[in-house]
Amino acid sequence: xxxxKHLTLVFSIITLLCISGARSEDKRPNILFAFADDWGRHAxxxxxxxxxxxxxxxxxxxxxxxxxxxxxxxxxAYINAPSCTPCRSSLLSGQHFWRTGxxxxxxxxxxxxxxxxxxxxxxxxxxxxxxxxxxxxxxTPKDAPFGGKANAYGxxxxxxxxxxxxxxxxxxxxxxxxxxxxxxxxxxxxQAFLDRKKExxxxxxxxxxxxxxxxxxxxxxxxxxxxxxxxxxxxxxxFLPDVHEVRQDLADYMGEAMAFDMGLGVLIEExxxxxxxxxxxxAVSGDHGPAGFPHGKCNLYDFGTRVPLAITGPxxxxxxxxxxxxxxxxxxxxxxxxxxxxxVKSPAQMTSKSIWPSLKSKANAGxxxxxxxxxxxxxxxxxxxxxxxxxxxxxRAIRTKDxxxxxxxRPDRWPLGDPFDLDTNKEPNVEQxxxxxxxxxxxxxxxxxxxWIVSNRKDSKIQHIYEHAYGKRSREQLFDMNKDPHQMVNIxxxxxxxxxxxKLRGQLMSELKTTNDPRVVDGGRYxxxxxxxxxxxxxxxxxx
Numbered sequence: 001x002x003x004x005k006h007l008t009l010v011f012s013i014i015t016l017l018c019i020s021g022a023r024s025e026d027k028r029p030n031i032l033f034a035f036a037d038d039w040g041r042h043a044x045x046x047x048x049x050x051x052x053x054x055x056x057x058x059x060x061x062x063x064x065x066x067x068x069x070x071x072x073x074x075x076x077a078y079i080n081a082p083s084c085t086p087c088r089s090s091l092l093s094g095q096h097f098w099r100t101g102x103x104x105x106x107x108x109x110x111x112x113x114x115x116x117x118x119x120x121x122x123x124x125x126x127x128x129x130x131x132x133x134x135x136x137x138x139x140t141p142k143d144a145p146f147g148g149k150a151n152a153y154g155x156x157x158x159x160x161x162x163x164x165x166x167x168x169x170x171x172x173x174x175x176x177x178x179x180x181x182x183x184x185x186x187x188x189x190x191q192a193f194l195d196r197k198k199e200x201x202x203x204x205x206x207x208x209x210x211x212x213x214x215x216x217x218x219x220x221x222x223x224x225x226x227x228x229x230x231x232x233x234x235x236x237x238x239f240l241p242d243v244h245e246v247r248q249d250l251a252d253y254m255g256e257a258m259a260f261d262m263g264l265g266v267l268i269e270e271x272x273x274x275x276x277x278x279x280x281x282x283a284v285s286g287d288h289g290p291a292g293f294p295h296g297k298c299n300l301y302d303f304g305t306r307v308p309l310a311i312t313g314p315x316x317x318x319x320x321x322x323x324x325x326x327x328x329x330x331x332x333x334x335x336x337x338x339x340x341x342x343x344v345k346s347p348a349q350m351t352s353k354s355i356w357p358s359l360k361s362k363a364n365a366g367x368x369x370x371x372x373x374x375x376x377x378x379x380x381x382x383x384x385x386x387x388x389x390x391x392x393x394x395x396r397a398i399r400t401k402d403x404x405x406x407x408x409x410r411p412d413r414w415p416l417g418d419p420f421d422l423d424t425n426k427e428p429n430v431e432q433x434x435x436x437x438x439x440x441x442x443x444x445x446x447x448x449x450x451x452w453i454v455s456n457r458k459d460s461k462i463q464h465i466y467e468h469a470y471g472k473r474s475r476e477q478l479f480d481m482n483k484d485p486h487q488m489v490n491i492x493x494x495x496x497x498x499x500x501x502x503k504l505r506g507q508l509m510s511e512l513k514t515t516n517d518p519r520v521v522d523g524g525r526y527x528x529x530x531x532x533x534x535x536x537x538x539x540x541x542x543x544x
Contacts (some may be wrong), residue, residue, distance in 0.1 A: 026126060029203045029314045030280040031335075033266060036260045037084065037134060037213040038297060039286030041077075041306045043257070044508045048062035049075050049324055056108040058231045059254045063265035064310055067282055069322040071312025072359055078375045078399060082288040082297055082304040083382045085109045088136040092117040094335025094352035098378060103138070105392070107384040108531040109134070111138050116347045118335040123386040125344050132189045133159055156279050158182050160543050162220035175224065183266045190270050201343070207267060212256040214291050214445050219248065221255035221530045237303065238486045239295045241453065241465060249448040281313030281341055285331060292447030294469035297384050298416060300397040300406050301487045305377045307331065315341070315357045321362045323525070327372035328399070329355055349415035351515055374400045376511055380527045382520070386417030386442040390530040393443065394519050397507040404487055406477040409519060416470050417442040430455050441470055449536055478502070480536035
């Protein structure tokens with residue numbers, strides 16, 4: 001019979017081992033971040049928030065909506081820069097894009113390795129990290145899972161959704177089977193990522209397909225997703241011509257957003273299947289507004305900077321009817337938010353602010369965090385050859401509930417690039433305008449909408465839309481969001497708004513100076529000097 005002292009010792013050792021094991025088990029939440037290229041604030045969850053009669057009436061995003069219902073839908077989420085690389089630089093670093101060195105531009109960007117980024121900070125703290133398709137190098141180290149093989153199992157086909165689905169349907173496959181095949185690639189990529197993590201190890205997974213980015217198949221919105229372009233008639237914002245060609249282009253764009261939502265649904269299914277859904281924070285957003293449309297990508301108007309944002313998961317307070325908050329959130333705030341979830345302290349240089357106070361609050365509407373009353377946005381150089389001399393279009397803005405105020409630091413320049421080919425001075429035709437971004441106004445992607453507006457710019461009914469979108473802008477622009485929600489009438493010179501103008505100008509300039517924006521130092525010399533690398537090595541414009 002065992003000695004009592006021996007049994008007591010064995011029991012004590014077992015107890016200590018159990019306690020030690022419990023302490024070493026990582027209970028921190030997983031993070032699934034779904035971030036769509038060029039996806040602005042377009043989801044069916046926003047149709048109710050907007051009130052009927054907007055373009056969000058025609059889109060259906062059931063998986064995004066489910067995240068919003070089970071957690072929080074943010075009505076006022078904005079990116080920091082409406083251009084892919086600077087937006088992602090700000091998001092990954094949790095700082096204003098202008099603080100990220102050459103990460104603040106698109107072509108010629110180089111990452112400063114001394115700037116900490118939230119995915120790598122979480123990896124260093126024990127998280128398993130990985131991604132599918134597009135992130136941007138600060139978050140994708142060589143030793144990360146799928147470091148250079150993000151789409152080993154077919155997720156890459158998803159990024160050409162309308163092209164691939166259309167090809168499969170034309171080859172005889174049923175539409176739903178074609179969609180399922182593309183969804184299967186997303187699932188396999190995610191499964192392979194999960195298989196690589198250690199037992200009990202928390203993960204960060206970034207789902208970043210680029211299908212919402214142009215180009216997509218003309219007519220795919222209706223053929224693949226049942227969006228009738230004429231459902232948009234009478235609902236178009238005033239900066240877009242309400243004509244069939246433009247409505248069809250917008251319907252096709254929304255179809256790609258619905259495809260992204262389908263991919264999100266696949267990831268949610270897999271989380272539930274593997275029993276990891278309840279311990280996973282799910283955040284869904286986009287990197288800026290749509291390409292190839294006025295006011296969209298590369299613009300500081302809402303259509304370019306305002307994005308969807310829904311978050312759910314452990315620690316996020318829910319409500320039976322869903323929570324729709326008016327807190328102003330800048331997408332870089334997600335950096336501090338994700339680090340807080342992973343119990344990692346934010347670096348001192350981060351300018352972002354965690355949104356956990358809002359996520360945990362009891363407020364179901366309005367402002368949960370009363371300090372969140374505004375956001376800052378800006379832009380510099382997008383494509384290298386949009387303007388002679390590779391010059392940027394520098395602008396900064398502050399957005400509040402009632403106003404949008406923009407400073408265009410070089411109003412002598414064309415905001416979306418020089419019009420027409422500077423080498424030949426030859427006006428491009430409709431096919432070139434639809435297919436070749438660099439033939440004119442190169443900071444706006446080529447597409448049917450751009451082609452239609454440029455081709456019809458001399459029509460008296462269209463001229464004001466063309467001039468507002470592509471013409472030179474005043475140094476200061478002020479818009480009253482209550483009277484002018486589409487930001488078409490600049491009231492900066494209206495004396496009735498002088499006090500508002502002075503206040504917002506002071507608030508914006510104070511932020512730029514406090515955060516050491518190079519644009520307000522030495523005439524913006526840092527951003528005015530093109531880097532001697534990449535596309536800047538060649539002075540000639542690209543061949544047609």
